[in-house]
Amino acid sequence: MEIRPAVPDDADAVMVLYDLLEPWSVTTVEVMRAGIARDAGSASRTRLAAFDGDRLIGWSSSVLTAGSDPVSGELRVMVHPEFRGRGAGTGLLDLAHERLKAAGAMSVRVFADPAAREWASRWGYRQTRQVHYAGIEPERAPELPVVPEGVRLAPFTELDPRLVYMADEVAQRIKPGDAKIVGRPYEEWLADIWESPAMMHDLSVAAVQDDEVIAFTRGNGSYRKIWSQMTATMPAHQGRGLAKLVKCAALHRAADAGVIGAYTANYDGNEPMLAVNNWLGYRRAATHSVLICPL
Numbered sequence: 366m367e368i369r370p371a372v373p374d375d376a377d378a379v380m381v382l383y384d385l386l387e388p389w390s391v392t393t394v395e396v397m398r399a400g401i402a403r404d405a406g407s408a409s410r411t412r413l414a415a416f417d418g419d420r421l422i423g424w425s426s427s428v429l430t431a432g433s434d435p436v437s438g439e440l441r442v443m444v445h446p447e448f449r450g451r452g453a454g455t456g457l458l459d460l461a462h463e464r465l466k467a468a469g470a471m472s473v474r475v476f477a478d479p480a481a482r483e484w485a486s487r488w489g490y491r492q493t494r495q496v497h498y499a500g501i502e503p504e505r506a507p508e509l510p511v512v513p514e515g516v517r518l519a520p521f522t523e524l525d526p527r528l529v530y531m532a533d534e535v536a537q538r539i540k541p542g543d544a545k546i547v548g549r550p551y552e553e554w555l556a557d558i559w560e561s562p563a564m565m566h567d568l569s570v571a572a573v574q575d576d577e578v579i580a581f582t583r584g585n586g587s588y589r590k591i592w593s594q595m596t597a598t599m600p601a602h603q604g605r606g607l608a609k610l611v612k613c614a615a616l617h618r619a620a621d622a623g624v625i626g627a628y629t630a631n632y633d634g635n636e637p638m639l640a641v642n643n644w645l646g647y648r649r650a651a652t653h654s655v656l657i658c659p660l
Contacts, residue, residue, distance in 0.1 A: 368423075368456045370405070371412035373398040378421035379414070386443050389498045389628045389650045391585065391592035392563065399562040411464040415444070415453040423453035427461040429468055431557065432537060432549040438470035438660075442477075458488065466660045473660055476630075476653040490656040497639075499647035500628040503591075506616035506645060510606060516574045518614050521566040524578070526559045527551065529571065532578035533558070536597030558583075565591060568622060570615040572607050580607035582615045588622050593629035596638065609641045616645065 371379070376398035383390050404410045415423030423444040430437045440461055444454045465473055476496055477485060512518060521529060530551050537546040558564065563585040571581040582596040593615070598607045619627055629647065631638050632655070 366422075366451065366453060366456070367416045368413055368453070368460060369416075371401050371414045371424075372405075373402045375414050375421060376401060379424050382421065382424055382443055382445060385445070387651075389500055391587075391590045391626075391628055393587045393589075396563045396587070403562075408468050411461060413457055413460055415457055417448060417453075422448040423457050425457040425461045427465050427473070429465070429470055430474075430546070431553070432546045434547045435471045436469045438465040438468070438473040440465070440473050440475045442475070454484070462488070462660060470660055473658050475656050475658075477656055479652070479654045482654050482656065485656050485658070488658055490658040492654045493657050494655045495633045496630050496653050496655050497633065497649055498628065498630050498651045498653070499642055499649045500626055501616070501645060501647045503616045503620035503624050503627050506613055506620065509613050509617060510610050512572075512610065513605060513607075516572050516579070516607075518611065519571055519573050520618065521569040521571065521583075524571060524573070526555060528573075528576075528578045529559070529581060529583075530554050532571070532581055532597070532599060533583075533595065535599055536581075536595060539600065540595075540597065561585070568615060568618050568624070570611045570618065572611050574602075580611050582608070582611045584615060584619070584627075586624075588624055590626040590628065591619050591624050593627065596629075596641075608638065609644060612641060612645060 376394045379397055380394050401412055404412065409429040411427045413425045414421055425440065425442045427438055427440040430439055442454055442457050475490065482492060534548050565584045565586055568584045568591055569582060571578045579602040580598040583594045584591045585594045586592050593612065596608050596612055616627055629642060631642065
């Protein structure tokens with residue numbers, strides 16, 4: 366077995382593994398290849414591939430949680446079922462931990478199949494909550510709710526990215542989660558979020574009032590499958606149904622673009638967003654344990 370940093374040519378095999386183990390995940394070979402190439406040599410993000418001969422049997426991706434203080438990281442580890450118990454997962458996890466610690470992370474979070482909790486506990490991982498994955502065919506979305514007076518809906522293609530950045534900075538600080546987010550520079554956000562090869566600007570929607578983004582939903586993926594990466598309403602405008610409105614509008618745009626599947630994830634306890642997704646018609650696809658480990 367060999368474990369090495371990923372290279373762009375690994376992208377096809379990685380997507381086969383994703384489709385097998387996490388079919389609700391949304392990315393493409395092209396986005397995966399571009400991400401691997403872009404992040405080569407990065408201190409804050411590491412992608413590792415495990416091979417048995419010429420066959421890719423395991424994968425890990427780790428990244429520092431943007432804007433976290435103290436610095437924390439996020440990690441995903443996948444091993445093909447036929448090759449579990451042979452050390453691939455251990456090798457990937459150990460090396461990913463080393464890279465995260467070298468980058469300054471004090472802790473790391475993973476979303477894992479509940480069956481992996483005992484295995485992960487060997488490194489000190491402990492469950493903090495659960496996360497639920499859900500999906501919908503966009504064409505099944507309900508009718509668009511009434512748009513409040515003075516509010517307009519706009520795709521991100523019509524917006525100054527700095528307006529979205531300012532709203533996203535607020536959203537990151539108030540969202541449910543295990544990491545404390547304090548913010549990050551606009552240029553970093555622009556490169557990582559707005560200019561990401563996965564970003565679907567025309568399928569991301571904001572509610573705008575008085576030239577401010579007061580609610581938004583950000584989508585990543587492709588014109589086949591899309592992932593609702595972040596949805597938020599600014600605190601002063603909560604309770605007006607704006608999250609429901611922008612998510613419904615985004616689903617309508619996705620349906621018009623020919624998207625066949627839209628997916629999202631929510632922590633248990635995030636009842637407002639779970640209620641929005643239930644109203645939209647999302648159906649649960651899987652539940653993972655959220656595990657935290659000190660480094």
